[in-house]
Amino acid sequence: MFAYYLDLALRSLKRSPGLTALMVLAIGFGVAASMTSWSVFRAVSGDPIPWKSASLFVPQIDNWGPNGRNPDGDPPNAMDYADATALMRDHRAKLQSAMYQISPSVVPADAAKHPINVSGEAVYSEFFPMLDVPFQYGSGWSASDDENRAQVVVISDKLNQKLFGGANSVGRNASIEGRQYRVVGVLKDWNPQPRFYDVVNSGGFDSGVKDVFLPFLTAIQANLQNDGNTNCNAVPKEPGFVGLQHSECVWIAYMAELDSASAVTAYRDYLQGYARAQQQAGRFGWAPNNRLRDLRAWLDNQHVVPSDTKVSLLVALGLLLVCLVNTIGLLLAKFLRRSSEIGVRRALGAPRKAIYLQFLTEAGMVGAAGGVLGLLLTCAGVASVGWVMPKDIADLARLDVSLLVLTLLVAVVATMLAGLYPTYRASRVQPAWQLKSN
Amino acid sequence: MKLHPMIAALRKHKAGVVLIALQIALTLAIVCNAIFIIGQRIDRVNRPTGLDESNLFLVTQQWVGAPSADTADGVAKLDAMQKEDLAALRNLPSVASVAPINSLPLLNSTWAGSVSTKPDRKFSDKGDNVRTAYYFTDDQAMSTLGLKIVAGRAFNAGDVQHQGFRDNPPRPIVIVTKALADKLFPQGGAVGKAIYVDGSSSPSTIVGVVARMQVPATGTWVNGFTWNATLVPSRLDANFARYAVRAKPGQMEAAMRAVAPTLYQVNPLRVLDDDSVKSFADIRAHAYRADVGMAVLMGVICLILLSVTAAGIVGLTSFWVGQRHKQIGVRRALGARKADILHYFQLENLLIAGSGAVGGVLLAIGLNMLLMKHYEMDRLPILYVLVGVAAVLLLGQGAVFVPARRASNVPPVAATRVA
Numbered sequence: 001m002f003a004y005y006l007d008l009a010l011r012s013l014k015r016s017p018g019l020t021a022l023m024v025l026a027i028g029f030g031v032a033a034s035m036t037s038w039s040v041f042r043a044v045s046g047d048p049i050p051w052k053s054a055s056l057f058v059p060q061i062d063n064w065g066p067n068g069r070n071p072d073g074d075p076p077n078a079m080d081y082a083d084a085t086a087l088m089r090d091h092r093a094k095l096q097s098a099m100y101q102i103s104p105s106v107v108p109a110d111a112a113k114h115p116i117n118v119s120g121e122a123v124y125s126e127f128f129p130m131l132d133v134p135f136q137y138g139s140g141w142s143a144s145d146d147e148n149r150a151q152v153v154v155i156s157d158k159l160n161q162k163l164f165g166g167a168n169s170v171g172r173n174a175s176i177e178g179r180q181y182r183v184v185g186v187l188k189d190w191n192p193q194p195r196f197y198d199v200v201n202s203g204g205f206d207s208g209v210k211d212v213f214l215p216f217l218t219a220i221q222a223n224l225q226n227d228g229n230t231n232c233n234a235v236p237k238e239p240g241f242v243g244l245q246h247s248e249c250v251w252i253a254y255m256a257e258l259d260s261a262s263a264v265t266a267y268r269d270y271l272q273g274y275a276r277a278q279q280q281a282g283r284f285g286w287a288p289n290n291r292l293r294d295l296r297a298w299l300d301n302q303h304v305v306p307s308d309t310k311v312s313l314l315v316a317l318g319l320l321l322v323c324l325v326n327t328i329g330l331l332l333a334k335f336l337r338r339s340s341e342i343g344v345r346r347a348l349g350a351p352r353k354a355i356y357l358q359f360l361t362e363a364g365m366v367g368a369a370g371g372v373l374g375l376l377l378t379c380a381g382v383a384s385v386g387w388v389m390p391k392d393i394a395d396l397a398r399l400d401v402s403l404l405v406l407t408l409l410v411a412v413v414a415t416m417l418a419g420l421y422p423t424y425r426a427s428r429v430q431p432a433w434q435l436k437s438n
Numbered sequence: 439m440k441l442h443p444m445i446a447a448l449r450k451h452k453a454g455v456v457l458i459a460l461q462i463a464l465t466l467a468i469v470c471n472a473i474f475i476i477g478q479r480i481d482r483v484n485r486p487t488g489l490d491e492s493n494l495f496l497v498t499q500q501w502v503g504a505p506s507a508d509t510a511d512g513v514a515k516l517d518a519m520q521k522e523d524l525a526a527l528r529n530l531p532s533v534a535s536v537a538p539i540n541s542l543p544l545l546n547s548t549w550a551g552s553v554s555t556k557p558d559r560k561f562s563d564k565g566d567n568v569r570t571a572y573y574f575t576d577d578q579a580m581s582t583l584g585l586k587i588v589a590g591r592a593f594n595a596g597d598v599q600h601q602g603f604r605d606n607p608p609r610p611i612v613i614v615t616k617a618l619a620d621k622l623f624p625q626g627g628a629v630g631k632a633i634y635v636d637g638s639s640s641p642s643t644i645v646g647v648v649a650r651m652q653v654p655a656t657g658t659w660v661n662g663f664t665w666n667a668t669l670v671p672s673r674l675d676a677n678f679a680r681y682a683v684r685a686k687p688g689q690m691e692a693a694m695r696a697v698a699p700t701l702y703q704v705n706p707l708r709v710l711d712d713d714s715v716k717s718f719a720d721i722r723a724h725a726y727r728a729d730v731g732m733a734v735l736m737g738v739i740c741l742i743l744l745s746v747t748a749a750g751i752v753g754l755t756s757f758w759v760g761q762r763h764k765q766i767g768v769r770r771a772l773g774a775r776k777a778d779i780l781h782y783f784q785l786e787n788l789l790i791a792g793s794g795a796v797g798g799v800l801l802a803i804g805l806n807m808l809l810m811k812h813y814e815m816d817r818l819p820i821l822y823v824l825v826g827v828a829a830v831l832l833l834g835q836g837a838v839f840v841p842a843r844r845a846s847n848v849p850p851v852a853a854t855r856v857a
Contacts, residue, residue, distance in 0.1 A: 019756075022749045022750075022752075022753055025746075025749070026746045026750070029742045029746065030742075030746070033738075033739060033742060067560075103500075105500055105501075105502040105677075105708075105709045107502055107503075107707075114702070114706070114709070114710065115502040115709045116709060117500055117709040117711060177503070177677075178504075223508065225603075225604075225677075233560075234560060235606050235637060235638075236604070236606070239508070239602060239605040239606060240507070240508030240604050240605070241508055241604060242508065243604060244604060307812070308728060308732050310812070310813060311475070311732075311809060311813050311815075312735055314809075315471075315472060315736065315739055316739065318464065318467075318468045319468065319739055319742060319743055321464060322461055322464045322465055322468070322743055322746060322747065323746055325457055325460050325461045326457075326461055326746050326747065326749070328457055329458060329461065329750055329753065329754050330750060330753045332453055332457070333454070333753060333754050334757075336757075336761075337757060337760065387734070388730075388731030388732070388734045388735045389728065389731050390727055390728045390731070421453070
């Protein structure tokens with residue numbers, strides 16, 4: 001019977017090619033617009049480390065007091081040097097790392113090549129196990145390397161290609177900002193987006209790759225200045241990078257791994273105690289006002305998903321809605337035009353169910369055709385988001401099987417939903433009246 | 439023509455009428471807001487920075503193994519290196535002038551702070567402080583950037599100092615933008631007055647006022663102080679430096695090509711990569727890429743939306759024309775002219791589109807309020823709504839014309855045939 005309905009639908013669609021084309025075009029464009037915006041939205045709002053995001057936390061400490069808080073009463077979104085190093089010393093989480101962005105120069109061993117500039121991060125040893133950073137060769141450094149300010153470095157796969165031709169470079173030396181560092185590890189291709197571990201300095205998305213990771217205290221000792229944002233509530237009293245370290249300016253990101261609810265509670269208590277101690281010592285003239293957010297809440301709080309992306313998705317969904325309303329209208333016209341045909345079928349004994357099946361099949365066919373068109377347009381759309389979105393974000397939009405399946409599914413299901421009311425009307429056609437009027 | 443029979447007729451196909459009205463309402467709501475977004479983005483992209491942007495480019499470079507800017511000795515060495523670079527660039531035949539500068543408008547690398555007419559203010563003292571962004575540069579800034587002095591004078595060579603990147607020495611002399619001067623001294627006469635930068639206790643005398651200069655950042659966080667720039671005659675000494683270069687007319691490309699070899703010749707131990715020499719046009723395009731993209735995207739969506747809605751009206755009206763074939767014949771047989779039939783369908787469409795537009799206005803305002811609440815949108819001006827209403831009504835009339843014409847061509851003899 002289904003084959004018969006398919007045949008009927010095909011004939012009916014052929015009979016009014018203009019109307020059919022209109023519906024297919026509307027659905028195709030509507031679905032493609034929403035799927036293209038969805039692909040971008042999906043890319044930027046995704047969880048960068050889904051297996052672990054629930055146990056990664058970002059602490060905030062209020063070292064600026066009431067006048068430095070944002071309208072929600074939140075303290076600064078980064079830490080000053082004193083608090084970050086104190087939290088590292090106390091070491092109350094399972095794993096933790098303070099980090100700051102650096103931008104050193106690297107001199108290739110080949111003297112014929114010009115020096116290059118790379119982006120990097122100064123971190124503690126626990127950064128690597130905490131974020132499950134994948135290594136190609138070697139590994140991160142040890143806690144004692146942190147303490148001893150060892151001259152070691154972890155480099156990216158990309159920098160390894162550039163400096164050592166992709167060979168296992170563990171144990172070799174890299175010249176960074178005029179000093180020699182021993183390579184202890186080479187990362188696999190690792191460039192999570194959003195750059196969740198240092199949202200403060202990356203703003204979330206950054207098409208560049210982090211090429212070097214140095215021990216935090218080693219970088220401080222080598223006077224490797226921070227390259228990211230520095231926010232101050234007063235001009236530092238002493239000059240230079242050391243002056244920055246002695247100031248209340250915030251420029252350090254911090255992340256901690258807490259594996260259980262009790263660990264989270266204990267860490268909250270610890271932060272509370274720390275801030276209270278600072279208050280008692282006279283450094284803070286206000287009650288503790290800390291925050292401790294898990295990664296997802298933190299990304300949300302920092303508005304990592306650009307509002308343009310959300311607005312685009314909203315508007316595209318609106319477009320899809322209009323296309324569906326349009327389809328309801330056109331299907332209604334199309335189905336009711338065939339009232340006499342329906343009358344004949346009903347008079348010959350076709351139950352309402354048969355009418356439903358027939359017309360929903362037809363709607364489904366329109367949807368499938370719209371979906372195929374939508375697929376093509378979505379491919380074109382995703383390929384051209386680079387024209388209309390910032391590069392850091394457009395690069396993330398990908399065409400994959402799930403997107404393609406979703407496109408088809410949305411087209412067919414939406415069109416069949418749109419076909420429900422017209423079908424209902426078609427099934428209500430009075431056979432006697434139709435026969436009589438002919 | 440009386441509306442009463444028309445409304446009675448519309449009641450016969452409520453579903454179709456409601457669907458078209460709904461579609462028009464949704465279209466209006468989305469199109470109004472989308473066009474508003476487009477208008478805002480175009481305004482943003484078109485605002486002048488205050489610079490003469492043609493023939494201007496920026497060089498960003500970093501020295502390798504440079505001395506530390508945290509020691510007096512290091513600062514002196516770095517400054518000598520910077521002066522060498524400046525001299526070499528100024529010597530190029532294709533170059534008109536060069537100024538060292540920490541950033542440029544639209545570069546999104548901002549040194550923000552606050553200035554006050556009173557000394558020793560804290561950053562957190564609201565009211566007294568005016569937010570600003572600093573440009574650290576020298577006496578060639580005015581000619582290189584093409585800034586217009588509207589009061590006072592430009593920097594001269596004797597004003598220019600130098601400092602380590604993170605040092606904070608007194609700043610005896612500054613030039614401010616007119617916007618900042620007006621904010622600090624609403625009564626005017628800013629030239630010669632003292633201001634205090636970043637809560638300093640030592641005064642900075644305003645020696646000149648420039649007509650306009652945008653701050654480097656383009657994000658929403660500078661919304662309150664986009665035009666409040668302060669120029670300080672001081673070279674910043676660090677392991678990196680930026681130079682703004684004005685090429686002689688017609689020699690921009692030659693000047694840009696000459697930069698890397700010239701600087702490598704001065705000192706090969708430095709980083710100059712693909713991004714190091716950037717025309718201001720590129721800086722502008724990069725800064726506004728997202729805005730232009732959003733405008734294009736909204737434009738495309740509007741276009742699709744209007745086409746779909748027009749097509750929908752054509753489709754449904756054609757169906758009604760077919761359905762009423764016989765009735766049209768009867769009206770024609772009873773003496774109605776072709777024009778009467780045409781007007782009937784046009785008026786019917788106006789009625790439906792009009793009621794849709796009323797709903798659409800409400801939806802548009804609702805959508806705007808939603809966007810304002812969640813996504814930093816401004817209030818939709820009523821003008822956009824009115825233009826939107828006119829647009830959808832015209833769209834309806836345009837779309838209905840083809841089927842209405844077909845209806846008007848139904849011959850009176852159709853009345854005698856079976857439907």
